[in-house]
Amino acid sequence: MEIPYTVEARPDTGLYNAKVGIWLFLASEVMLFGGLFSAYVLLRVGAEPGTWPHGWQNIVLGTINTIVLALSAITTLMAWVACKVREFGKFKFFHACTLLLALTFLCIKFVEYSEHLNHYEIKLTDGRIADGDMVSNDPAQDHVVIKGRFDKTEMDLYDLRAQKEISETEITIPRSQIESMDNYGPWHNNYLALYYTLTGLHAMHILGGSIVIGYLWGPGRKLWKKDPERFTNRVEVSGLFWHFVDLVWIFLFPVLYLT
Amino acid sequence: MTAFKALWAKILGMPPLASSNGQDVDDLIIYMHWLMAILFIGWILYFGYAVWRFQKKRHPKADYHGVRNHASSYIEVSVALTELILLFVVAVPLWSKAVDKFPPFDQSTVVQVVAQQYAWNFRYPGPDGAFGKQDMRFVSNTNLFGIDPSDPKGNDDFQTLNDLRVPINKPVILFVSSKDVIHSLKIISMRVCQDAIPGLRIPVWFTPTQIGRYQINCAQLCGPSHSAMTGGYLTVLSQADYDKWLQSQVKVSPSSFE
Amino acid sequence: MIMDAHVEQFPPYRKHDAHAHDDHGHEHHDPGFWAKYVFSTDHKVIGIQYGITALSFLFFGLMLMLLMRWQIAHPYKPVPFFGHILELLFQHPGIPNPAAGGVISSDLYNSFGAMHGTIMVFLGIVPLAFAAFGNYVVPLMIGAPDMVFPRVNMASYQAYFLGGLVMFVSFFIPGGAAQAGWTSYSPLATSIPTHGQLFWIIGMILLISSSLLGAVNFIATIIQLRAPGMTWMRLPWFVWTQFITAFLLLLAFPPLEAAAVMQLMDNVAHTSFFLPTGLAVGGHLANVSGGGSPLLWQHLFWFLGHPEVYVLILPAMGIVCEIIANNTRKPIWGYKALVYSVLAIGFLSMIVWAHHMYMTGMGTIISTFFQLTTMIISIPSVIILTCLFLSLWGGSIRTNTPMLFALAFLPMFGIGGLTGLPLGFNVSDIHLHDTYYVIAHFHYVVAPGTIFGLFAGVYYWYPKMTGRKMNEFWGRIHFWCSLIFMNLVFMPMFSQGMAGMLRRMADGGANYSAAVNSRAGGDVIGGLSPFIMSLHTPILWAAVCLGIAQIPFIINFFWSISHGEKVGDNPWESTTLEWQTPTPPPHGNFDHSPHVYRGPYEYSVPGHSTDFTPQNEPEVSTPASPKIPTTAH
Ligand code: HEA
Ligand code: HEA
Ligand code: CUA
Ligand SMILES: [Cu+2]
Secondary structure, X not given: OOOOOOOOOEOOOOEOHHHHHHHHHXXXXXXXXXXXXXXXXXXXXXXXXOOOOEOOOOHHHHHHHHHHHHHHHHHHHHHHHHHHOOOHHHHHHHHHHHHHHHHHHHHHHHHXXXXXXXXXXXXXXXXXXXXXXXXEOOOOOOEEEEEEEEEOOOHHHHEXXXXXXXXXXXXXXXXXXXXXXXXXXXXXXXXXXXXXXXXXHHHHHHHHHHHHHHHHHOHHHHHHHHOHHHHHHHHHXXXXXXXXXXXXXXXXXXXXXXX | OHHHHHHHHHHHOOOOOOEOOXXXXXXXXXXXXXHHHHHHHHHHHHHHHHHHHOEOOOOOOOOOOOOOOOHHHHHHHHHHHHHHHHHHHHHHHXXXXXXXXXXXXXXXXXXXXXXXXXXXXXXXXXXXXXXXXXXXXXXXXXEOOOEOOOOHHHHHOEEEEOEEEEEOOOOEEEEEEEOOOOEEEEEHHHOEXXXXXXXXXXXXXXXXXXXXXXXXXXXOOOOOOHHHOOOOEEEEEOHHHHHHHHHHHHHHOOOOOO | OHHHHHHHHOOHHHHOHHHHHHHHHHHHOOOXXXXXXXXXXXXXXXXXXXXXHHHHHHHHHHHHHHHHHHHHHOOOOOOOOHHHHHHHHOOOOOOOOOOHHHOOOHHHHHHHHXXXXXXXXXXXXXXXXXXXXXXXXXXXHOOOOOXXXXXXXXXXXHHXXXXXXXHHHHHHOOOOOOOOOOOOOOOHHHHOOOOHHHHHHHHHHHHHHHHHHHHHHHHHHHHHOOOOOOOHXXXXXXXXXXXXXXXXXXXXXXXXXXXXXXXXXXXXXOOOOOOOOOOEEXXXXXXXXXXXXXXXXXXXXXXXXXXXXXXXXXXXXXXXXXXXXXXXXXXXXXXXXXXXXXXXXXXXXXXXXXXXXXXXXXXXXXXXXXXXXXHHHHHHHHHHHHHHHHXXXXXXXXXXXXXXXXXXXXXXXXXXXXXXXXXXXXXXXHHHXXXXXXXXXXXXXXXXXXXXXXHHHHXXXXXHHHOEEOOHHHHHHHHHHHHHHHHHHHHHHHHHHHOOOEOOOOOOOHHHHHHHHHHOOOOXXXXXXXXXXXXXXXXXXXXXXXXXXXXXXXXXXXXXXXXXXXXXXXXXXXXXXXXXXXXXXXXXOOOOOOOOOOOOOOEOOOOOXXXXXXXXXXXXXXXXXXXXXXXXX
C-alpha cells in the first residue's frame, strides 16, 4: 500500500500531506520566534530606564530590505501562479527574481553587520567616551582613529533618534588614553544581542528558504516534466515558508529599527 | 485539634517548627496529606478488590458494559471542589499573607542577604535603622554591593559573614539577593524559602518563636560545593542578647566593604 | 452483493500475503543491509531503531543513577570496581582527574546528576515512549501504510542519534559533561568554565530539532492517513495520547530552542541574555554587559519543562489503556471522557509552568493563577485514572506480564500524582521545594509510572515486531522485582524530603547533617537526623537490586528474538488494527487500506461469537457470518 494524499487533497481535510506538514512546521516556528520576541519584551521592559538604544540602525538599509522582501513575496506568489497555469517559463523567471532578491537581502544584511562591527565605543581614561566608526586600528601604531564624536557619559549614547545631524569628525586617540574599547557586536549590550540573534536566525531562514527554492529552480525542476501537480505543490509549500519568513521580518523591522 | 495536628506532623516526619508563620505551612501540608490519604486508601481498596474479584478464573466472561452508575463523577467533582476550597480558602490567603502583608518595617528586624559561592553575607542597617542607598551602577570590583558612598545613612551599616542573628518574637524581614549564581535561602525550622537571584532583591519574612541556632540551607544547585554551603547559621536571641550583640558589632566594624 | 464485498475485504491481508511480499520485492530491488536497517525510511524500522537506542540510553541513565546512589550513601568513598574504570575514562593530561582514586568528586556528581536527568528525559523516555512506540504502532493502528513523510522520519532519528552522540561524547571531554542540572539555570550554566554546557546546548538543539520533525510527522500522519472509517472517535486512545504529545512537543519545544540559542550566544558570543548587571564571580565583576534576566531562562525552560512531563506520561497512559482494554476483555469505561481529558491536559499544560518557580518571588495574583491552573490540570488526570480504574470492573482479567505492568502503573502514578498536589500549592511548596519530596514525587510518575507503562508496551507489542512472545516467567520475575525495589528506592525519599533533605547534594546531605549535629557544637535545632541519613544505605541496596532486576529483562529481550514462543498475528486477540496485519508487517503494512467499522475496544460484545470484534470486521446482520481467523497459539 502506498502513502495516499501526497498530491491530491484528502477529501475530509481538504489538504494534501505536505501542506498539513508545512502549517504545523510554521506553527512551531511561530513559537520559536515567539520565544525570542518574549525575551525581547522582557529584557526591554526590564532595562534600566534610558538605557535601551534607539536609532542605532540604518533605517534606509532596513527599509530597502523590507521592500526587497515584500517584492520577493510577490514573485514567490507569481511563481506559484505560473505553475498553476502551467507556464514553466514564467515560473523560472519569477523564482529567479526571488533568488536574486534573497541574495540582495543577505548582502544588505552583511553590510549592516559589518557597519555595526566596525563601530567602536572607546572609554577614555579621562572619563569621556568616544564613539564612532573605526578608521584605523593598526596594532603597529600607538593610536587609533575613529570617525565619530565625544560623549560625556554612556547615557548620551542610547537615544540617537534626535541626534542625526551631529557632525562626525575624525578623532585620533592615543592608545595610552584608552581605558576600554568595545565594538558593536552582540556582546556589547542586550539590544545588540537581540538584534544579532533575531536577525541572524531570520537570515538563516532566508538562506534555508533560498536553498529550497534554488533546488526547485535548478535540479528539482526535473519533477515538472514527470508530475507537474506535485511540483506545483512543492512550489506552494516552499512559498508558504517564504511568506512566513517575510512575515517575521515585518515584525522585526519595526521592533528593531523603528522603536 | 492542635494535638491531633501535632500527631500528624509527627507521622509525616516534619522537622521541628520554630516560627509562627510556619504553622500555616505545616497545616496546609497536613490537610493535603489527609486528602491524599483518603483518595489513596479509597482507590487502593477498590483497586485491590477489583483486581481480585475480576480475575479470569473468578469471572470468566467479561461484562460489556461494566460500571453503570455515575458514582465516579461525584468523586471527581468532590476532588475538584476540595482542591478549589483548599486553594481559595487556605492557600491563596496564606500566600497573600506571606508576600503582600509584610509587617511594618520599623517593628521588624530588617536584614539584607547577599548569597555568594558558597557563603551568606548579611548586611544590617545599624543603629539608625536605615540602609545606605545601593545601586547596581555603583557596582565595581571594589564595591560588589553597589553601595552609594555619598549616602550618610550607610555609615553605620555593618556586615557579617554566615552569621544571621535576630531577636525572638519579632518579625524578621530578609531582602534576598545573590552576587554570582542563583542560590536559595532555606531555613527549614522557620519554614522560609526564597531563591537568591542575582540582579533581584526579593523580600521574605518570618517570626521566630524559639531561641536557638538553626542551619541556613542553600536549596538551589549553585556549583560544585553546593552541598558544602553549610556555614550559615541563624541565631535567634532574646531581645537583650540581641541588643548587646548589635552594640558590639557596631563598634567592631563600621561600614567597610571590600 | 454486500456479502461479496465482505469477502473481498475481510480478511484481505492474509489472503494476499504471499503476493504482498513479491510485489514489494519488485518495488525495492532488495535494498541492501544499510538501506534496510540503517538508512531505512520504513516507520517500523525507524521505530525499532528508536527503541533500541532509547533503551540503551535508559540503561546508561540507570548506571549513572547507581553511581550517584553510591556517592550519596558513601560520600567521597571509592566506588567499588567501577571507580577504577571511571578514573581511567576521565583521565586527561594536565587537569585533575574528577574521579581520582575512584572517588566521585562533586563536579563529577553534578555532571552525573545533570546528565541522568537529561538522558532519562530527552534521550530515554521521550524517544522510547513517543518516537519508538509512536513510530511503530501509530501508523498500524490507524491503518496507514507508513508515516506521512518517511524521509523526514529518518532525518528525525538521525538528528536524535547525533544529539545523543554529542551528549555522550561530552562525558569524555576535558572537564566533563554539563554540571548545572538538567534545568541548566543561568548564570550557573554559563559561569562553569568547562565546555560541558556547550555540548549540552548543542545536543539539546539537535534533540529539539529531532522532536520537532517527529511531531510534525505524527500529527500530519494522524490527520491525513487515517483509514476510511477511522473517525476521530474511533481512534484507539493511544493514538490520541500520541497526537496530543506531538502537539506539546511541537509548540512547547521551540521556546526552549530559542532559550538554548540564547544560552549558546551567552556562551560563545558573550552576550548577557541571562546575566544581570553587577554579576561577580570569584570576587571579580564578570566581564559582561549585563542587563539580562536569569528568570527569563527559567520561564522559557519551564514553558517547555512542564509540557515535557506530560510528554513523558501521556504515551505511557495510552499504552496502559490499550493493555487494560485488551486484558480485561471489555471496552474502556468512558472513552469520551478520556479523549476530552487528554485534550484538556494538552491545553492546560501550557499554562502551569511557573509552579516550578514558586520560590523565585511571586506575587499573589500570578501565584494564584498558577496554583489554580495546577489544581485544574490535576482534574483531567484524576478523570483518566478513574476511567482506567473503573474499566477493571466487570472485566475478565488476564494477568500476563504486560497486564501486570499496566496494573501496577495505576497506583504508582496515583502516588506520584497525589504527591504533586502539595507541591502545587505555593505555601506548602515553601517547605517541600527542592527537597527529596520533589524527587520522590516525580520519580513515582516517571519511573514506576512511565517506565512501567513502557515495559508493558514492550512486552505487549514485542510479538508484533518479532512474531514471538517474550518469556512469561522471566517477565513476571522482572515485574515483581522491579515493583518491590522501585518502591523501596523511592518511598523513603518522601520521608527524607519531608525531613528537609535537599536534592542535588553531592554528598547526600552528609555535610549538612554533620554541620548540624557535631561541627556546630550540636546545639543546632532541626537538622537531618541520623535516622534520615541512615536511609541512604537501604536505598542504595534497593537501587542495586533494581538494576539487577533488569538483567532478566535484557536477556529475555534479546533471547526471545530467536527463542521466544512463536505466535500468530494476533496473539492477544486484540481488536485494534495493528494486530490485523501479518507479523511482522511487510513494507507498506496493508495490502490496501483497511476499512474501519467500529470503535477500538469492542470486546465481549453481547451476541458476538468471539470475545473481541476487530475494528475492521464488517458489520454483519447474522451472528453466523464470517468467521474471524483467530490465530491462537
Ligand atoms: C511524568 C511526569 C510528571 C507528572 C505527570 C507530574 C504531575 C504533576 N506534578 Fe510534577 N514534576 C515532574 C514530573 C511530573 N509531574 C518533574 C520531573 C518535576 C521536577 C522537575 C525538577 O525540578 O527537576 C516535577 C515537579 C513538580 C512541581 C515543582 C516542585 C518544586 O520544584 O518545588 C510541582 C508543583 O506544583 C508539581 C506538581 C504536579 C502536579 C500537581 C501534577 C498533577 O498533574 C498530578 C495529577 C495526578 C493526580 C492528582 C493523581 C490522580 C490519581 C488518583 C486520584 C487515583 C489515586 C489512586 C491510587 C493511589 C490507587 N510537580
Ligand atoms: C524520565 C526520567 C527519569 C527516570 C526514568 C529516572 C529514573 C531513576 N532516577 Fe532519576 N532523575 C530524573 C529523571 C529520571 N530519573 C531527573 C530529571 C532528575 C533531576 C536531575 C537534576 O537534578 O537536574 C533525577 C534525579 C535523580 C536523583 C536525585 C539526584 C540529586 O538530586 O542529587 C536520584 C537519586 O536517587 C535519582 C534516582 C533515580 C532512580 C533510582 C531511577 C530508577 O527508577 C531507574 C530505573 C531504570 C530502569 C528501570 C531502566 C530500565 C531500562 C533498561 C534496563 C534498559 C534495558 C535495555 C535494553 C533491553 C537494551 N534520579
Ligand atoms: Cu548555594 Cu546551593
Ligand atoms: Cu510541572
